[in-house]
Amino acid sequence: MFIQNAWYAGAWDYELTADNMMARKILGKGLVFLRTSDNKITVLRDRCSHRFAPLSKGRREGDCVRCMYHGLVFDADGKCVWEPSRKGVSPNTDVQTFPAVEQHRLVWVWMGDADKADPALIPDCHHHSSPEWASVPKYAHFKANYKLVLDNLLDFSHLSYVHENTLGGSKTIADTRPKVEQTDSGVKLTRWYLNEQEFAPYLRGYERFSGPIDRWNIYHLSTLSNHFSMAAGSAPANTGAPEGKIAPDAMVFHSHQLITPEDEHNTHYFWTYGHNFSLEQTELTNGLAERISGGFLEDREMIEAQQKVVDESGDDPMAFILVDNALTLGRRLIDEKIAEEASA
Structure with missing residues (x-):
């Protein structure tokens, strides 16, 4: 549905x-x-x-x-x-x-x-056409139900495992309990990983500073259009990033991911991963897109394998763990809207 x-x-x-x-x-x-x-x-x-x-x-x-x-x-x-x-x-x-x-x-x-x-009501994706950001438009197809893809986006603890050598690179991600908030249009999550000793693998070779890192993922899912908008970045540790002070050499990103159901068993995935620094370096823009794409291929492999097991499992219930708070909220909001339309 x-x-x-x-x-x-x-x-x-x-x-x-x-x-x-x-x-x-x-x-x-x-x-x-x-x-x-x-x-x-x-x-x-x-x-x-x-x-x-x-x-x-x-x-x-x-x-x-x-x-x-x-x-x-x-x-x-x-x-x-x-x-x-x-x-x-x-x-x-x-x-x-x-x-x-x-x-x-x-x-x-x-x-x-x-x-x-x-x-x-069209989601705000202005970063795609803003001269202050650079990104490459990308598309992927998942042989899985769109809700499994949204579950993945609403639980970044998987970055420590699925993306150990690509997008994650730190067990801190799984060990960090995010702030989860319900908004007027969906679900917002805030994650800070302070004083990390290494950049995430996908950024290695592109570093703009050295030393410990304060890293963040602040993201919002609009459950009406399945629009995932994420502010992310890495800044020198203890320079005030959690308080909104972004150091000049920080690496700041914004990702838009649009999850469009094809049918009950397949999903369209439109995405970008934009940066607001070194805009003239097309090699950086293209390289980031390829590295992020590699991470999303890891997601696709896992989610498509998960879908096969879900199909075999019938009505068997899944266990609920602490990190499921956000994805459970997201599913509830979607199901409520579907029910509202059905009753109307």
Whole structure:
């Protein structure tokens, strides 16, 4: 089950050109994304109204799509504008469209009631287009339910083990009890690891200072759009980072991760890991993206293996431990919203 009335990340801007089509399933529905000649994004249900052949198997003809099964043509608004062998078109041949907005390098699609599609509800991902930050847009596909991916993000204690040689590098992470808060839109966690003796493995070779480190992860999950926004960094120890004093040579990052359900068994993962220092060093930007990507591949391997065991386990209950507080809260908020929509 999914929250319907929400904006979901559907594509990166570079995935759509003025002459291609891109098929992607979201919340169990096949969609086809198009960029029109006037640079607008349109999202159609990926099925011809006639015999339900996928429109993504069709052909772009200007800003229209021709179904290559029986030849019907649909414009960017989903209206059937041509039908072979007759003047005009038959009734009930239009294709469903979905509200879509391109903002901060992401294409957002609204899967629920179109009348409720308020662009003001789109998550703030301004770091993607800000000249003060540098990042590389990335995508991954997980063969697992989206809630297992969210569980992973809401419990960073796994960094000490899954990512021992990549994103973690310290047992302090698992031993640190985070501050967990419920917000108006989701769950916020705050983690500080003070006086660490080494940089995390993914930063080694990029260090801007030497000596002990104060390290942080402050992150928020908006459960409406499954938007994970994280401020992270490493600063020289005892220079005031926990009080908001960021030293000039600190390494400050901001990550956005968008978890979009494909269906009950698969998940789209859009992400960036931006930095606000050494912006001219593209080697650093690309290197960070590759190292973070390697860490996320470790997550994917674990979560996909977990999904297989979950599928085999039926209704067997999972044990609850202390670090599950945040993920339990996140799941409760999602389930409450799903129930609210169902009752409405």
